Amino acid sequence: MQISDVLIPVGIFAALGVLFGVLLAVASKVFAVKVDERIPAVLENLPGANCGGCGYSGCSALAEAIVKGEASPNACNGCSAAGLRKIGEIMGMEVADPVPLHAQVKCSGNCHTAVFKYRYEGARDCIAAERMGGGDKVCANGCIGLGTCVAACKYDAIRVVDGLAVVDTAKCIGCGACANLCPKHLIAMIPAKSKYDVLCRSVENGATTRRQCAVGCISCRICEKNCPAGAVTVNNFVASIDQNKCTGCGICAEKCPRKIIKRID
Amino acid sequence: MNFGNILLMMFSAILVENFIFAKFYGCCPFLGVSEKPDTALGMGMAVTFVMTVSGAVTWVVYECLLVPFGLEYLQTVAFILVIAALVQFIEMFLRKFIPALYNALGIYLPLITTNCAVLSAALLAVQKSYSFIEAVCFGFSAALGFTLAITVFAGVRSRMQNADPPRAFKGFPLTLITAGLLAMAFSCFSGVKL
Known part of the structure; x- marks a missing residue:
């Protein structure tokens, strides 16, 4: 083997690289496109x-x-x-002032209150876990808690506490990136001025929910009957609050036997 | 090789030796960009464009630069370099002179830099010692086969979105099964004696 066996390929490739580099540099000048300022x-x-x-x-x-x-x-x-x-x-347009939003994880079932069906040891990602029979919690609507939303948040406003994602409303700017990624579609974008929200989205009937989670909505309708503003409704076995009607009196949170209507601001 | 043989070679590259279904090249864009027929067709057009041009350029680089210096063993590196530079160049060129095509191809153009189908078309043309015309025709027809495969697959997938399969099959598993079935359908062309 001679030294030229190494030098010639190196030389040719260096020349080729320089040639392409110069060609691309020239092309980027010649073919420059004016961008709208x-x-x-x-x-x-x-x-x-x-x-x-x-x-x-x-x-x-x-x-x-x-x-x-x-x-x-x-x-x-x-x-x-x-x-x-x-x-x-x-x-050149008038823009109305925005309604500030923030994210809200509609689940209260952490690792102490929810019932698990198996032990998940796969990739630490909710979307991966969702594919394993819908995650490790028995509740098909519950937070998987592996932090796909945490990874998506650019503002460090969401974290997982005891296997449940929790939003820091002070840091959340309401971009909705977490809500787009959550495989359970558990994260709702609600007006930032909201005072109370139902932290459950289980659409199973009361008896089933009771078996699946200690803090699931059992659709007892006590909140609906007691709300003076008519803002709380129970549909599809789960309560929800119309934030435009809610006056923030807190009666629903007081009456809820499962304590899943919580003050969130 | 005469004109008839070239046509035969093109037919073979499109159907019998389809890049995706028979050779399993370019499976990444095949699975990644096949959710909608429109985008799949865009990807296919971009690949066709790049593969044809790169077929010509890599042939010239191989015959005029690598062979005279006895550097055939460096063909893979050289071709990757050429294809990457070429894709960049084509992108700038299109943006300036054919903005309609540039917008139609969109983000798929730069993605092709890492599409192994483009590289393998160049390598196969060299391996089979094609002439210049044959190399260009081979690149073009192999890319047509790719376009055909990805568009057909995207059509099936878009229909499948309305289906309600068992949970275990939902999403990616069913996509892979569909790809396997399509590949089996295409395997019938292997009976064509060319």
Whole structure:
């Protein structure tokens, strides 16, 4: 073996690499495309977390969609009111002040209260666990608690406590990224001013729920009967609160025999 | 090889030796980008475009650069380099001159850099010592076979979304079973004696 056996291939590949590099550099100048200057302007006013809560792949994709007119200027839930107004100015539109939202995990069944059907030892990911017969809890609607939502949150606003995801409402900006990923669709985006919420989404009848979880909604309708504002309804064996009607009196939370209507602010 | 033989070779590359169903190249985009027929067709078009051009360029690089210096053993590295640079170049070119096509192909174009079907088309053309015309035709027809496979599969998958299979089969398992059944259907072409 001679030294040229090594040098020639190295030389050729270096030359090839330089050639392609120069070619691409020249091409990027020659083929440069003018970008609409409103796109970077809109992008500057978006939060830049690339959370994907808007349904686009990131903030720059949303900025492009807004400028093209495909997305509405207030499509970003995570944007501050001032930011939204600025985007409105750039696009020449009036933007109504946003209703701030935050995420709420509609489950109370942690590792002490829920009943488990098997011990899960697979990948630490709810979507993977969901495929194993719908997760390790007997309740088909319960939080799997492996933290897929935690990984999705760019704001460190959600964490798993005792096998149950809990939202830190002070940090949550309501982008909805966690809600999009949750395989149980357990995370609801509710108005940030909400005072009480039902932390259960079990659609089984009362007797079945009672067997599955110590803190599941048994659809006893006590909350519905006692709500003075008519905001609580029980449908499909689970109570829900209409946050637009709720006055925040807290009677439902007091009367709930299972203590699953909780103060959340 | 005359014109008739080239046609025969193309027919074989599309159906008999289909890249996905007979050779199992490019399974990643086949499973990943086949949820809707539209996007599958977009991906197929992008692959066809890149595979045809890369068939020509890699042939030139191999015959004019690697063979004279006796570097055939470096073909894989060289082809990856060429394909990656080519895809970048094509992307910029399309963006400037054919924006309609650029938007239609969208994000699939850069994804092709890592599509093994493109690389294997280039490698196979060299292995079978095709001429320049044959190499280009082979790249084009193999990509057509890929497009056919992914579009048919996407059509089946979009129909399947309305179905309510048993829970254990829902989603990816059923997708893989469907892919297997389609591959079996395509295996009947292997009876064609060319």
